Each structure stands twice: as structure tokens, then as C-alpha cells.
Amino acid sequence: MEIQFRTFGCRDAAYQAEYALRNLVLRWPLGLDLKDEDLSRDEEDIHLGGFVDGRLAALLLLHPLGDGVYQMRQVCVAPEMQRMGYGRALVEAAERLLQERGGKKITLHARETAVPFYRKLGYAVSGEGFTEIGIPHLPMEKAL
Numbered sequence: 386m387e388i389q390f391r392t393f394g395c396r397d398a399a400y401q402a403e404y405a406l407r408n409l410v411l412r413w414p415l416g417l418d419l420k421d422e423d424l425s426r427d428e429e430d431i432h433l434g435g436f437v438d439g440r441l442a443a444l445l446l447l448h449p450l451g452d453g454v455y456q457m458r459q460v461c462v463a464p465e466m467q468r469m470g471y472g473r474a475l476v477e478a479a480e481r482l483l484q485e486r487g488g489k490k491i492t493l494h495a496r497e498t499a500v501p502f503y504r505k506l507g508y509a510v511s512g513e514g515f516t517e518i519g520i521p522h523l524p525m526e527k528a529l
């Protein structure tokens with residue numbers, strides 16, 4: 386199935402689909418809900434969605450930290466579409482997008498369970514592990 390990538394903002398209709406997918410994949414399995422979080426950072430972020438047949442299937446956010454450094458966050462693929470190559474295509478699309486904008490480095494907080502995925506895409510662990518939203522994470526980064 387072909388996936389098409391595009392960016393959108395918080396007032397785009399796609400943001401509603403983003404919110405639903407983030408809850409489904411990243412929050413509800415941990416007993417959490419986005420409604421309990423401060424989402425004001427979303428306003429500053431680049432929202433990149435991967436659409437299959439017009440439906441949001443994968444997404445990530447890119448938060449500008451300054452000096453060409455971006456934090457990649459909220460990376461997720463719809464449950465029925467995981468392990469089909471969409472996550473890799475999504476991250477590669479984000480890297481191309483940032484390269485076009487003069488981006489120099491991507492940092493991220495990887496859930497321990499997702500570390501092998503990021504390693505395959507060239508990201509390296511850059512520091513000590515820590516707990517976020519109640520689960521173990523490792524900082525990772527990749528130069529663009």
C-alpha cells in the first residue's frame with residue numbers, strides 16, 4: 386500500500402486524527418490519556434503524517450530546539466500497520482524534510498522497546514536512561 390507524507394498544523398482536520406492515533410498507540414496502552422497533558426508544545430511543532438488511502442497511518446512531531454536541532458517525538462504507526470516499513474519511511478521522510486530546511490541534528494527520547502528500530506535507522510544512544518510517562522527511555526540522536 387502506498388503511503389503519502391504531508392505536513393499539517395494544529396488547526397488542520399488531520400490534527401483530530403493525529404490526536405486519536407497518539408492516544409490509541411502511545412497513551413491508552415499505558416493507562417494514560419492526552420486530555421491530561423499540556424499539549425501547548427504541539428503548536429510549535431512540525432506535524433508530519435503518512436496517509437494510506439487518505440487515512441492517517443503514521444505520524445511524528447518535530448520540535449525545533451534551535452541551531453538546526455529538532456526533537457522527534459510522538460512517533461507512531463497505526464497498530465494494524467506496524468512492521469510493514471511505514472515507520473522507517475516516516476522517519477526517513479522527516480530527515481529529508483529537515484535537511485531541506487537546513488536541519489543539522491535530530492534528537493529523541495526512545496522508549497526502550499523502540500531502541501532497535503531507531504538503531505536500524507542510524508540513531509545512536511547519547512546518554513543515560515531515564516523514566517518518562519512511567520516507562521524506561523534512552524536519549525538517542527542522529528546527525529543529518
Ligand SMILES: CC(C)(COP(=O)(O)OP(=O)(O)OC[C@H]1O[C@@H](n2cnc3c(N)ncnc32)[C@H](O)[C@@H]1OP(=O)(O)O)[C@@H](O)C(=O)NCCC(=O)NCCS
Pocket residue numbers: 410411459460461462463466467468469470471472473474494495496498499501502505
Ligand atoms: C516503533 C514504530 C514507530 C516502528 O514503526 P514500524 O512501521 O512498526 O517499523 P518498520 O516496519 O518501519 O521497521 C523498520 C525496521 O525496524 C524493525 N523494528 C520495528 N519496530 C521494532 C521494535 N519495536 N523492536 C525491534 N525492531 C523493530 C523492523 O523489524 C524493521 O527491521 P528490518 O528493516 O530489518 O526489516 C511502531 O512499531 C510503533 O508505532 N510502535 C508503538 C509506539 C512506539 O513505540 N513508538 C516509539 C516511541 S519512542
